[in-house]
Amino acid sequence: MNFKDKKVPVTELLFGLNLELTSEDKKQIAKLIESYFRKRINITNSSIENIAGGLLWIYSRINFLFQDDESWSQQSIAARLGIKPKTVSNIASKMMDALRIDYFDERFARKKVAEKDIRNNYIMTKSGFILHKDKVREMLIERMIKDASEQGVIEENDAKNMSEVIKDKTAVKNKNKQLGEYFK
Numbered sequence: 365m366n367f368k369d370k371k372v373p374v375t376e377l378l379f380g381l382n383l384e385l386t387s388e389d390k391k392q393i394a395k396l397i398e399s400y401f402r403k404r405i406n407i408t409n410s411s412i413e414n415i416a417g418g419l420l421w422i423y424s425r426i427n428f429l430f431q432d433d434e435s436w437s438q439q440s441i442a443a444r445l446g447i448k449p450k451t452v453s454n455i456a457s458k459m460m461d462a463l464r465i466d467y468f469d470e471r472f473a474r475k476k477v478a479e480k481d482i483r484n485n486y487i488m489t490k491s492g493f494i495l496h497k498d499k500v501r502e503m504l505i506e507r508m509i510k511d512a513s514e515q516g517v518i519e520e521n522d523a524k525n526m527s528e529v530i531k532d533k534t535a536v537k538n539k540n541k542q543l544g545e546y547f548k
Contacts, residue, residue, distance in 0.1 A: 370412055371401040377416045381444055383435060388474055393423055396472045399463055410455055413445040418455030425456070426469050427477045 375397055379390070396419055410418075420441045423429070429436035442449040459465070468477060488494050513519070 368401065370415060371397065373412045374401075374416050374419070377412060377445075378419060381420075383420075389423075392472050392474065393419070396423060399471070400459060403462065413447050414451055414455050417441050417445045417447055417452040418459050421452045421456040422460055422465060423472065425460075426465065426467060426473050428467075 375394075378393060378397070379385070383389075385393070400415070400419060420436075421438055424436040424438075424441070430438065434440055438449045438452050442452045445452075465472065468480070486494050486496055
């Protein structure tokens with residue numbers, strides 16, 4: 365069977381496993397299947413079961429489903445498809461490399477998982493520095509206050525007071541974040 369002809373059997377196999385998929389899961393898995401079969405060549409040159417197992421394990425890993433639900437574990441996926449867990453892992457790794465898939469991948473992750481990606485809180489400057497968004501916001505405000513002070517729009521004492529207030533608010537905000545994380 366040629367590579368492109370495996371798409372329909374893989375899709376039917378994946379959605380016929382009774383994994384209690386949500387509508388979002390079905391949509392995201394369908395996108396993952398489409399993405400895989402859009403490749404010009406077969407990445408793994410494997411059977412339908414192996415491809416299905418690799419795709420399910422990728423989806424499970426991206427969304428951390430295996431942590432809360434045993435049916436999404438590597439061993440469970442392999443058992444459902446009658447293949448070895450190591451095969452599932454090897455195939456999934458090859459697919460992830462070829463499709464450039466990473467954890468929290470927005471293309472295939474559930475919305476709430478993609479939103480939790482800690483990388484969303486950081487930006488990269490033109491010079492390559494990686495900064496937290498809160499720090500950038502603080503730096504911009506500081507710069508605006510300094511420029512306004514230098515141009516005489518606000519007095520120097522007012523500029524100092526504004527800077528102190530902003531620092532205090534940032535400190536309170538950071539402390540509240542820490543406390544929120546502690547009590548989760």
